[in-house]
């Protein structure tokens with residue numbers, strides 16, 4: 001298939017700045033340097049640990065390490081591939097829809113409920129499975145559109161860099177929590193099947209200034225760590241962290257705060273598996289996506305998300321460590337990650353993808 005000559009939608013050089021002012025309250029997130037973390041700097045590690053316990057979201061400055069550069073520069077290439085993928089006809093995209101209790105493949109606009117009254121979401125996703133990108137074509141678990149296959153080396157590099165970055169952060173968390181690193185690493189072995197994927201997201205331009213529509217409903221991520229690249233505003237976090245908030249609508253008082261995209265940084269957050277492993281010591285922050293604010297809202301919104309998740313057959317139960325309060329699940333066997341993630345996703349109000 002010929003490559004698109006021109007990218008008309010993903011054009012980050014043309015985006016206006018995130019709007020200033022009281023109408024757009026933003027969240028203050030710690031900015032953590034990946035290079036400084038990799039150097040083992042204690043003060044940086046402490047700041048990261050505190051942020052992952054309290055809000056569960058940080059900016060991760062990427063430049064200056066091999067993995068960081070792969071994510072930083074790779075994300076633009078991945079977003080251009082995403083534009084090509086979403087440009088396929090709907091019938092073609094639906095050939096790759098999500099199936100078999102798995103979240104891989106295409107999710108069309110409106111496949112989930114955005115609120116308790118059943119308003120449909122407005123974003124489309126294409127979830128590209130990590131395990132298929134890092135193996136030869138004949139070992140892949142399912143069919144992918146030719147635009148994905150053409151870009152497989154790009155996706156494989158991106159998956160490896162994002163996964164390794166996730167593992168590096170997990171090592172830091174393990175050390176701080178008194179858990180042997182191997183206990184966590186062994187649950188995230190890159191070659192083993194897992195729910196990990198690169199998610200392309202596309203949200204349409206904003207229709208009205210009031211921005212009523214919801215691109216991605218309020219949720220917490222299911223996995224262990226998420227590494228998110230976005231270029232336009234639209235992501236919002238709930239002001240109050242809640243470790244037990246229910247799906248769709250927050251159940252603690254607060255307000256939505258914008259997460260301003262920060263050039264050169266990924267937005268990194270923890271997911272529900274990190275909460276489960278640590279009996280609630282770590283925080284999985286509640287968030288949602290609405291159309292970009294102000295002038296930015298005139299552009300379709302792309303984001304590129306990598307989800308690091310526990311391998312399919314690892315058990316979701318509290319780990320033992322000096323920094324983890326003992327849990328009541330000590331004697332339970334624990335649910336396998338694949339089933340657990342499926343159950344979490346069902347809680348998000350799936351309407352269907354046909």
Ligand SMILES: O=C(O)CCC(=O)C(=O)O
Nearest residue numbers: 199201230235289303305
């Ligand atoms: O698009 C974004 O900025 C965030 C997407 C997200 O939260 C998700 O896909 O889980």
Ligand SMILES: [Fe+2]
Nearest residue numbers: 219220221287
């Ligand atoms: Fe998310």
